[in-house]
Amino acid sequence: MSVAVRVIPCLDVDAGxxxxxxxxxxxxxxxDPVELAxxxxxxxxxxxxxxxxxxxxxxxxxxxxxxRAAADQIFIPLxxxxxxxxxxxxxxxxRAGADKCGVNTAAIARPExxxxxxxxxxxxxxxxxxxxxxVTTDTPEGSARSGSGFEVTTHGGRRGTGIDAxxxxxxxxxxxxxxxxxxxMDADGTERGFDLELIEQAxxxxxxxxxxxxxxxxxxxxxxxxxxxxxxxLAASVFHFGTISVxxxxxxxxxxxxxxx
Numbered sequence: 001m002s003v004a005v006r007v008i009p010c011l012d013v014d015a016g017x018x019x020x021x022x023x024x025x026x027x028x029x030x031x032d033p034v035e036l037a038x039x040x041x042x043x044x045x046x047x048x049x050x051x052x053x054x055x056x057x058x059x060x061x062x063x064x065x066x067x068r069a070a071a072d073q074i075f076i077p078l079x080x081x082x083x084x085x086x087x088x089x090x091x092x093x094x095r096a097g098a099d100k101c102g103v104n105t106a107a108i109a110r111p112e113x114x115x116x117x118x119x120x121x122x123x124x125x126x127x128x129x130x131x132x133x134x135v136t137t138d139t140p141e142g143s144a145r146s147g148s149g150f151e152v153t154t155h156g157g158r159r160g161t162g163i164d165a166x167x168x169x170x171x172x173x174x175x176x177x178x179x180x181x182x183x184x185m186d187a188d189g190t191e192r193g194f195d196l197e198l199i200e201q202a203x204x205x206x207x208x209x210x211x212x213x214x215x216x217x218x219x220x221x222x223x224x225x226x227x228x229x230x231x232x233x234l235a236a237s238v239f240h241f242g243t244i245s246v247x248x249x250x251x252x253x254x255x256x257x258x259x260x261x
Contacts, residue, residue: 006046006232030240035125041074052082071097128177131164132165157185184214203229219252
C-alpha cells in the first residue's frame with residue numbers, strides 16, 4: 001500500500017451542536033462544530049465529515065451556516081451529509097464550502113439520484129453513506145434475504161430495508177459513487193473495534209475508496225480495519241471526548257507499517 005490512509009473525525013450536528021450516542025441513541029452534547037473542526041485541522045486530521053442529524057428544512061439552514069463557518073476555519077476536505085435529497089441540495093452545500101456530499105436514504109428510495117449527482121458534479125463529490133447491520137434470525141423475512149449477512153438500514157439503523165448491503169455497494173459503485181462511507185451499525189459507538197468481516201466483504205465488492213466507520217475505541221483498532229481493506233478510518237466520540245487523538249490514531253497505524261500523512 002502506497003497511498004496514505006486518511007483519518008477522518010465525524011461530527012454529528014444537531015441544531016448547530018455536535019452530538020454523539022451509541023447506535024444513534026442517548027445523544028449527548030460534544031461541543032461546537034466549528035471549534036472542533038478547527039481543532040481537528042490543527043491536530044492533523046486528513047478530512048472532516050459533518051452529518052446533519054436534524055435534516056429538516058429549518059435544520060438545513062442552520063447546517064449551511066455551520067458549513068460556511070467551518071470552511072473558513074479549516075484547510076482540509078469537508079464532507080457534509082444528512083438529508084441530501086437532490087442535485088440542488090448538493091449544489092447548496094458545495095456553494096457553502098463543502099468539498100463532498102454524503103447521500104444515504106434518498107438514494108435508497110431513488111437510486112437514480114446517484115447517477116444524477118455524479119453526472120452533474122463528478123464522482124469525486126459523491127460519498128455514498130451506507131449504514132449496514134448484521135441480519136439475525138429474528139429479522140423480518142424481507143431482511144433475511146440478505147445474502148451477505150448484512151442489510152442496509154435507515155433511521156440510524158432502526159429500520160431495515162431488505163437490501164443486501166454488499167449488493168448495494170456494487171450498485172452504487174457502478175452508478176458513480178466516488179467513495180463509500182461504510183458504517184457498521186452493530187458496532188457504532190460501542191468502542192469495541194471495527195466490523196472487519198463487513199469491511200472485507202465490501203472491499204471484495206468494489207474498487208471505490210472505502211471509509212470504515214463504527215466501533216473505534218482504542219488506537220490499535222484502526223490498523224486491522226485498514227488491513228481488512230479500508231482506505232480511510234472514521235471515528236467520532238473517541239475523538240470528541242479525548243479517548244484517542246488524531247496523532248495517536250496515526251501513530252498506531254504507522255507502527256503497523258501503514259502509510260499515514
